[in-house]
Amino acid sequence: MYYTYILYSISKNKYYVGCTGDLLEERIRKHNSNHKGFTGGIGDWTLKYFEEFFTKEEALKREKQIKNWKSRKLIEKFILKV
Template identity: 55%
Template sequence: MFYTYILYSKTRDKYYIGSTVNLTERLKKHNTNHSGFTGHTGDWHIVWFGIFDNLRDARIKENQIKKWKSRVMIEKLIASTGL
């Protein structure tokens, strides 16, 4: 299985969108102290995820969400699934 996911950080009041094959391990990496966008925060949590049969479909969904460039659209997606 492959996942597209949205993380939220209360500290930064930001969302992060990504895709992975292992959601649990990827979240752990986001919450480590590293130099990337999600580094140095440590409070990222999953607010939405979709499950896909292949990486290509997961990446297509990831790119679709990123192209929205709209916090409102992202929050509507999150609210529609009730995680």
């Protein structure tokens, strides 16, 4: 299985959209580790939403679709609906 997911950081007050073929728990653990990159060194990323897909291509397509919204309000509205 592949997943498209949305994380939120209270300290950064930001959302992060990604996709993975890993187990979600493991992927979130990696985001919360001390590494370089947008999510690194924060440690408070929490899962707000996810979808499952059978193929990597589907998960990437959905990730791209959400990122193309380019709107925090749309992401928050979407999360609240679910």
